[in-house]
């Protein structure tokens with residue numbers, strides 16, 4: 001095998017993992033599997049996006065679901081009120097999330113460590129409260145899609161299918177984006193910021209703009225995922241769009257698989273979702289799943305702070321070159 | 325003049341860390357900066373490279389007033405420095421650390437070029453065997469050389485070295501002194517803070533002496549070694565300087 005191919009091993013591994021998850025329901029012809037795969041893929045897309053900020057840049061956002069919710073609302077609005085199609089709505093959701101991230105970044109990316117994390121929680125709550133009172137978006141009751149909307153896609157069945165394919169596509173795109181960032185010059189600057197922001201600045205990394213771009217890049221795909229998620233869901237309301245729990249779960253997934261690596265968040269998200277599905281059907285654990293996420297996070301931080309992929313990299317220095 | 329520092333004053337609360345510091349630095353020289361602990365040497369570096377903004381005075385680098393400009397602006401313009409307390413990017417490899425300097429500093433290299441520059445500079449500093457190790461795994465002497473490698477890889481016009489010899493054993497000092505000379509021979513102007521007198525006396529074209537934030541003397545190594553004020557403030561033993569000059 002050529003050296004070039006080997007050099008990109010983690011990209012192939014990552015894309016392969018996403019493809020396996022995406023093809024599984026298609027091969028098995030099973031609608032239930034498709035639902036599961038959709039949930040796993042959206043988790044992968046969200047976790048890989050947040051990883052650009054949390055894993056590469058070292059800024060922990062506890063409110064990242066705000067981009068999913070905001071993109072979801074904007075996308076939903078364009079479909080429901082403006083009559084746009086799902087592609088345009090998805091684009092609108094992504095752009096809305098990116099703009100929100102840009103503005104927020106200017107305001108809060110100068111904060112460091114715990115202060116930044118606290119600010120992100122505050123922002124999620126503030127946006128939720130705003131939308132709760134924003135009449136065009138339906139206020140506290142939200143919006144419900146007119147069922148006729150699905151007709152344009154050949155009925156609800158076909159719309160669901162289409163949404164699934166879009167989700168597979170988005171997840172592949174975010175994987176490539178994540179890999180590109182990790183291996184680019186821009187990404188090297190982010191890693192330097194993560195390791196020591198002041199030293200990075202002294203070495204010439206233009207930290208304010210690098211951080212802001214990382215924030216924007218980490219927000220676009222979640223905004224798009226939100227748009228298609230709520231298109232599929234048929235209704236949107238503040239409680240569904242901005243659950244703090246999802247933010248925390250994204251962090252657990254990244255930590256589980258390995259922050260700052262390309263493959264880690266993908267494996268972490270898939271593994272976490274599998275575990276969660278298992279817990280959800282088990283009567284004993286059904287009500288304890290959030291507590292279990294918390295304990296899991298604690299255990300990861302205590303015993304494998306670098307996550308699965310990070311641990312492998314540390315344990316086997318030889319794989320470090322290609323397992324990223 | 326590559327650098328002009330004019331009437332720089334820096335305060336931390338009530339503490340006057342620098343008072344009206346003024347000097348010019350012509351291109352191609354090695355300027356030694358000495359003085360007792362807490363004299364303000366590191367603070368002067370931090371003012372020059374934009375980490376701190378001075379309360380008064382100006383810093384002119386390559387003919388441009390850069391007072392209050394951000395460190396990354398100065399880095400891109402051609403300034404590089406090492407830190408007295410090393411700041412390795414621990415979770416990155418040694419090569420990647422050096423590539424950060426090459427990519428984002430004055431060299432402005434792309435990743436491929438940066439990798440080449442890094443390997444060349446790591447060779448110069450004897451760190452080549454460690455290129456793939458994580459920076460956090462190096463010992464202190466190696467981390468000092470890594471600081472230096474990152475700075476050199478940015479291909480600066482002016483290099484600020486903050487106690488790169490401290491904590492090194494005599495043979496490590498000898499090799500570092502050689503490296504500093506090699507860097508100067510590449511046409512890079514250098515200011516170096518150092519407590520190791522024999523080295524600074526040997527290397528410097530000129531020396532500045534800071535004491536309690538004020539410049540108390542300026543001159544050739546010989547003039548400094550025989551300067552009454554300097555001997556009182558810093559060197560202590562009047563014969564010490566003489567012996568140092570002879571390299572004993």
Ligand SMILES: Nc1ncnc2c1ncn2[C@@H]1O[C@H](COP(=O)(O)OP(=O)(O)OP(=O)(O)O)[C@@H](O)[C@H]1O
Nearest residue numbers: 336339341359360361362363364365366367368408
């Ligand atoms: N960020 C800061 N905040 C408050 N005081 C500071 C700060 N940085 C330096 N100082 C103080 O300014 C004075 C000068 O410190 P500086 O580090 O410049 O000394 P130095 O000459 O480099 O000493 P050394 O030889 O020990 O490195 C010291 O009294 C120090 O405590």
Ligand SMILES: [Mg+2]
Nearest residue numbers: 365366367408
């Ligand atoms: Mg100092």
